[in-house]
Amino acid sequence: MRFHKVAAWCGVVLMAAAMCGCNKLRARDQLNKGVGAYRNAQFQQAIKHFQTAIDLDPSLLMARLYLATAYFQLYVPSGDSPENLKIADQTIDAFNDVLKYDPENVNAISSIATVYYYQKKFDKAKELQMRRLKIKEDENNPEVYYWIGQLDWDVAYPRRMQLRKDLNIANPIDSRKPDIFPPIPAKDREKLAEDNGPLVDEGINMLQKAVDLKPDYVEAISYLNLMYREKSDLEPDESSRMADIAKANELSVKATDLMKAQTQKAAEGVK
Numbered sequence: 001m002r003f004h005k006v007a008a009w010c011g012v013v014l015m016a017a018a019m020c021g022c023n024k025l026r027a028r029d030q031l032n033k034g035v036g037a038y039r040n041a042q043f044q045q046a047i048k049h050f051q052t053a054i055d056l057d058p059s060l061l062m063a064r065l066y067l068a069t070a071y072f073q074l075y076v077p078s079g080d081s082p083e084n085l086k087i088a089d090q091t092i093d094a095f096n097d098v099l100k101y102d103p104e105n106v107n108a109i110s111s112i113a114t115v116y117y118y119q120k121k122f123d124k125a126k127e128l129q130m131r132r133l134k135i136k137e138d139e140n141n142p143e144v145y146y147w148i149g150q151l152d153w154d155v156a157y158p159r160r161m162q163l164r165k166d167l168n169i170a171n172p173i174d175s176r177k178p179d180i181f182p183p184i185p186a187k188d189r190e191k192l193a194e195d196n197g198p199l200v201d202e203g204i205n206m207l208q209k210a211v212d213l214k215p216d217y218v219e220a221i222s223y224l225n226l227m228y229r230e231k232s233d234l235e236p237d238e239s240s241r242m243a244d245i246a247k248a249n250e251l252s253v254k255a256t257d258l259m260k261a262q263t264q265k266a267a268e269g270v271k
Contacts, residue, residue, distance in 0.1 A: 027057030034063070038070055046070045061101050065108070068094030072111055077118040088115050104135045117151070126151040145210035146220045152203030153223055156196045156230050163192055179245055184233055193234040200234060203227045218258050225251035 034049030050067035053060055071091040076084050092115055095108040102108070113128035129147045132138040164170040169182045184192060204227050210220035225248045232244035 023056045024060075027053040027060050027063065030056065031060060031063050031066070034066055034070075038066060038073075041073075043070045043073045061098070064094070064098050064101065065105070068098055068108065068111065072115075075115060075118075088119065091115055104137070106132060106135060106137055109135075113147070120154075122151050122154050140213060142210040142213035142217055142220065145206045145213070146217065146223070149203040149207035149210065149220065149227065150223050152199040152206070153227055153230065156199045156203070157226070159196060160192060160230060160233055163188060179229065179249070181233075183238070183241065186236075189234065189236070196230065197234055200227060200230045204231065216258055216262070218255050218262065221251055221255040221258065225249075225255060 030049045030053035034046045034053060037043075037046035037049060047067060047070045050063045050070060053063035054067065057063070068091060071087060071094050075087050075091050079085075092112050095112045098105050098108040109128050109132055113125045113132075116122075116125035116128070126148060129144055129151065132141070132144045133148075138144050161170065163184065164181065167184065167188060169184070171181070172178050173180050173182055183189070204224065207220050207224040207227060211217055211224065214220070228244045228248035228251065232241045232248070235241040235244060
């Protein structure tokens with residue numbers, strides 16, 4: 001009797017193992033079909049295959065990552081239609097699902113940050129970019145420092161320009177010098193410095209770090225130029241203000257020259 005019970009139990013175990021192995025094979029098949037559909041830009045079809053693969057084998061991380069990436073491909077940056085907002089949520093949820101299994105997955109973190117950026121949820125996007133700096137793979141990645149600096153500017157710039165608009169000093173002093181604006185009155189400038197100062201300081205540091213790591217990083221140099229213009233409006237004296245503008249102009253010229261050189265090099269490579 002005891003022998004029969006053990007034999008029956010072993011049979012159940014073997015059957016479960018066989019079924020598990022079968023599901024894993026089916027999951028792999030669904031993953032492969034999903035990859036094929038993905039490569040053909042059939043993202044909706046790919047999503048179905050990837051979801052089926054996950055249902056069959058929840059441990060198949062690659063299927064989870066592909067599922068999230070397929071949703072990401074359907075997302076229209078900055079689109080605010082209900083359907084697009086739903087896809088944005090599905091993209092974020094799918095990548096967060098990846099992070100449950102792989103907390104340091106850089107692709108998942110940066111993709112979520114990108115969606116938040118296009119939704120103008122800059123604080124959330126920045127939080128995720130800062131998270132990337134704690135990952136060894138990204139601690140010296142100039143792109144991460146660039147993103148943080150850009151996000152600081154995305155918050156600081158509208159705040160400053162709204163203040164200038166409210167004070168009716170949003171236009172340059174001289175049309176021949178479009179980067180020279182009237183100084184902001186002391187009281188308003190001090191409040192702006194309180195709000196924007198930490199962002200500007202951090203932004204300059206982050207963007208400079210990006211340039212140190214990648215000296216020909218045109219985008220980082222361009223935003224460093226813009227951030228020095230933010231800094232100029234926080235300066236308490238005219239000489240410091242003009243020094244910041246001069247630095248910004250220097251960076252603007254550098255970015256333009258680099259862009260021309262890169263464009264020329266690319267054109268020569270095509271020949």
